[in-house]
Each structure stands twice: as structure tokens, then as C-alpha cells.
Amino acid sequence: MARSDSLPDAKTRILDAAERLFMENGYAATSVRMITGAAGVPVALVNYHFGSKQGLMEAVYERALGARGGSRVSYLDKLEAEAGGQAIPVDVLVDAFLSSALRLTRKDTISGEVFKQLIGRAFYEPGPGTEAFFPIEYREAVDRYRQAFMRTLPHLSQDDVVWRMYFIVGIVAYAMAGKDVMRMTETYSLADAGRPDGILARLRPFIVAGFVAPAGVMPTLFASA
Secondary structure, eight states: OOOOTTSTTHHHHHHHHHHHHHHHHOTTTOOHHHHHHHHTSOTHHHHHHHSSHHHHHHHHHHHHHOOOTTTTTHHHHHHHHHHTTSOOOHHHHHHHHHHHHHHHTTOTTSOHHHHHHHHHHHHHSSSSOGGGTSOHHHHHHHHHHHHHHHHHOTTSOHHHHHHHHHHHHHHHHHHHTTOOGGGGTOSOOOTTTTOHHHHHHHHHHHHHHHHHSOOOOOOHHHHTO
16 A cells, blocks of 8 residues: 555655765756655655755755754854953864864764765755755854954955865865775875775865965966966
């Protein structure tokens, strides 16, 4: 006997199917009909529960990332309280930022490998970027880090700080998604490939150096292009 679409787990079946198909095919290549076919529910239920395909993707990310509960910036709050109004050292801020990225790959609600593939798909495939799917509290958390980095690096303009955060987020997403260019040659094996903690430990000094570098000046070669 077919299961009724009114069962309480219909929404969960849609989320499960969407998560798997978005991971396998990417957002752009996955249709709502593919998702509802895999979930065994009518197409109308996607609109009913999520409003749209993008709303469904947002729900997939929200489930993967977990409830807010103040945890997104709780460690930053602690660091700022301990600093007593003083700027937090760059390496401490970078550690906090990277630790939050590492925790995302260890969420109990979704395997680290699935999450990394979702991130990789969202960053590198055509269509909406990952920022379109992340819950608003994550955007707020990134802005809190922006403010903290600006207090720590007062000699940099806001544009400099935001660009450096932009580069860092891209580097972390690239590394965590497993986009290992070195594997293209198959001539050298990276010791920590596939280990998020090892990857982030190797990224740390590179990222710290990027933040403390002098403000960029466009080279004459590019300025005259």
C-alpha cells in the first residue's frame, strides 16, 4: 500500500532526497520533479513546505548546519570578553574562524563528506552562490568576524579586510570541498589530503600571513592594462 503524503515524515523525505540529489548533481541540474520523484511525494508539497526550489536548498543547508542557539559567535563573544575591549590577536581570530569551519564538517546531523560536497557544488557550479543558501545567522556571524578583524587591523581599510575575508572563505571552501589540484598530476601525494583538521592546520599560517600583509597596491603592470 502506498504511503500517504500527509504522513509527518513527508517533509523529511523531501529533505533527504534533495540533499542526496543536490550533492550528486548540483543545484542547477536537480529539478523539483527529480526530488519529489525520489521522495515519492507530489510536486506541490515542495511549494507547501519550502516555497520554492531555493527555499528547499536553504532548508537543506539549515538542517545540515543545525540550530543557531547562539553558537555561531559564542566563542567570539568569549574572546572579546576576555580581551576587555582590546583588539584580539590576528592568529587567535583566525583560529576561531577556522575552528568554526572544522566543526561544520563534524556535524552529527549530516556527514562531513556530504557537507563538503554540498559546499563544493555551491561554490563552483553555475547558478546561485552558497551565500544564497546559508541561513541569515551565518551571514551575521561573518559580519561579526569582519568587525573583529577591522579592530585588530586598524591600518587596513574596510575594503582590504573584506577582500581578505573573501579570499580566506574561498580558500577554506576550496580545501574543505576536496578540490585538490595536486591530484591532477598524480606525481605527489599530499599527506593531509582528505583530513579537514590537517588541512586547516596547514592553512593557518598561510591565512595569518595574508591578514597581516601590508595593504595591497596595484602593480603598474595591472594598473596600465
